[in-house]
Amino acid sequence: MNVSDVRKVKKLANRLGARDSDVIRFAVKSMLARLGPLYDPEVKGRNLVPVFVESGNELLRFFDLDGARLEAIINEGVELGKRVDRDDLALLALSGAQEQYAALKLSELHRQEGATPSQPDLASSLRQYLYDKYVYRTGGTGEARVLETLHLAVAGARHD
Secondary structure: OOHHHHHHHHHHHHHHOOOHHHHHHHHHHHHHHHOHHHHOOOOOHHHHHHHHHHHHHHHHHHOOOOHHHHHHHHHOOOOHHHOOOHHHHHHHHHHHHOHHHHHHHHHHHOOOOOOOOOOOOHHHHHHHHHHHHHHHOOOOHHHHHHHHHHHHHHHHHHHO
C-alpha cells in the first residue's frame, strides 16, 4: 500500500466511525470471498469461469494475467470435458487489457450472418457468452443469441 492508499483507508475509517484495521479487514475478507474458488485446489476448469468473469478486469490487470497464465490457472490438470477453450481464455485476457481488440477477436472467433450494427456493452455480452457456454450450458440457443450480440458489439466498434 502506498501513502495515498493509507490516507484513503484512514478517511474511510473516520467516516464509518471504525478503526483502520476494520477497513483493511473488510477489504481482505471481501476479496477472499470474491476469489474463494481460486484458493480451493479442487476448483478447476469451467468452475473457475465465474471468478474471472465477475472480477476479471480488475484481477487480470492487477496481476498482469495473460491468456497463457490464465490457461495454466484454469485448465492445469483438468480433464478434457471440463476445460475452458484456449480461444475463450485469450478473449477473457484481452477483454481485461484491450476492449476494442477483444471485440475484433470476438468477431473472428464467432462470425454470425445478418447482424445489424449496434453498440451493446461488450463486457456484459462476453459475460453472457461465457456463462452460457461454461456455467449454464444452454445447449446452443442462448449461445447463438449472445454471439449475435457480440457480433453487434464488434460491428458497432468498427463504426466508431
